[in-house]
Amino acid sequence: MTSADDFHGAGVLVTGAAKGIGAATAALFAEHGARVYPTDVDSVTGVASAAEYGAADRFRVLDVRDEDAWEAVVADMAADGASLQVLVNSAGAAIKAPLAETTLDGFRRMLELNLVGTFLGVRAAARHMRPGGAVVNISSLRGVLATAELGAYGASKFGVRALTRVAAIELADKGIRVNDVCPGSIDTEITAVPDFASDDMDSYVRSIPMQRRGSPTEVAEVIRFLADPRSSYITGVDLLVDGGTGAGVRTPKKNAESLT
Numbered sequence: 001m002t003s004a005d006d007f008h009g010a011g012v013l014v015t016g017a018a019k020g021i022g023a024a025t026a027a028l029f030a031e032h033g034a035r036v037y038p039t040d041v042d043s044v045t046g047v048a049s050a051a052e053y054g055a056a057d058r059f060r061v062l063d064v065r066d067e068d069a070w071e072a073v074v075a076d077m078a079a080d081g082a083s084l085q086v087l088v089n090s091a092g093a094a095i096k097a098p099l100a101e102t103t104l105d106g107f108r109r110m111l112e113l114n115l116v117g118t119f120l121g122v123r124a125a126a127r128h129m130r131p132g133g134a135v136v137n138i139s140s141l142r143g144v145l146a147t148a149e150l151g152a153y154g155a156s157k158f159g160v161r162a163l164t165r166v167a168a169i170e171l172a173d174k175g176i177r178v179n180d181v182c183p184g185s186i187d188t189e190i191t192a193v194p195d196f197a198s199d200d201m202d203s204y205v206r207s208i209p210m211q212r213r214g215s216p217t218e219v220a221e222v223i224r225f226l227a228d229p230r231s232s233y234i235t236g237v238d239l240l241v242d243g244g245t246g247a248g249v250r251t252p253k254k255n256a257e258s259l260t
């Protein structure tokens, strides 16, 4: 077994795998020899992206809010000869609004997708994953640092961290590890939503200690690390992938030169 083959044949289910962090994660696991099952609600983009790493035939439609669909996908994997060894819960979306302007429907949609969707995935793992398996949830730096105008999103992502810890404790004696990553600002479509992107991206980037945004692959590499059996004594942690933003406050410098 080579390091490029260290997930050889492992059944890896990734949600939200059509784009962004989920797509980069699915591709990275495939590169490491895994038998990846990319899932998403967007089958057109999902199949096209899966084709790039040879998994188009294993793409499955999975709306993470649908509990029956979870059972069906896991059963389908088993029928296909793959057991669930790694689960990455990446499906998610964001809305940005002050609490006073957040609609009840919008708040519920955030919880339903980001938190209930992750809960159903964690529960599927609790029911079907074998010892030695690993779950990696995607919270957010906004699930660590309360952020104005991200009340609904932040509540869902703080919730993901709570769920991660409870699952880690409950599943430890089954030999299943559960961790989460908390990305800072990563260059994907989620942050391109006009009302989500920072009004002043340049000054925002200057506030990041590393003075740049992260890439989906940089997050995928950390997800792979947490899922790797060699991380065998890590469970119940939040790993920030944020260029140092969560470490503390950086005074923005006007016209500072980029470090990259």
Ligand SMILES: NC(=O)c1ccc[n+]([C@@H]2O[C@H](COP(=O)([O-])OP(=O)(O)OC[C@H]3O[C@@H](n4cnc5c(N)ncnc54)[C@H](O)[C@@H]3O)[C@@H](O)[C@H]2O)c1
Binding pocket: 015, 016, 017, 018, 019, 020, 021, 022, 039, 040, 041, 042, 062, 063, 064, 065, 089, 090, 091, 092, 093, 094, 113, 114, 138, 139, 140, 141, 142, 182, 183, 184, 185, 186, 187, 188, 189, 190, 191
């Ligand atoms: N990009 C960032 O800066 C950032 C920062 C912190 C956390 N995150 C989190 O990372 C995760 C991935 O985000 P991304 O940046 O890759 O976003 P993205 O918009 O690029 O990808 C999200 C994917 O989720 C899918 N999706 C949406 N609703 C779904 C549903 N009901 N069921 C299944 N799939 C669904 C979309 O079709 C899309 O493919 C999200 O949970 C997000 O909150 C992103």
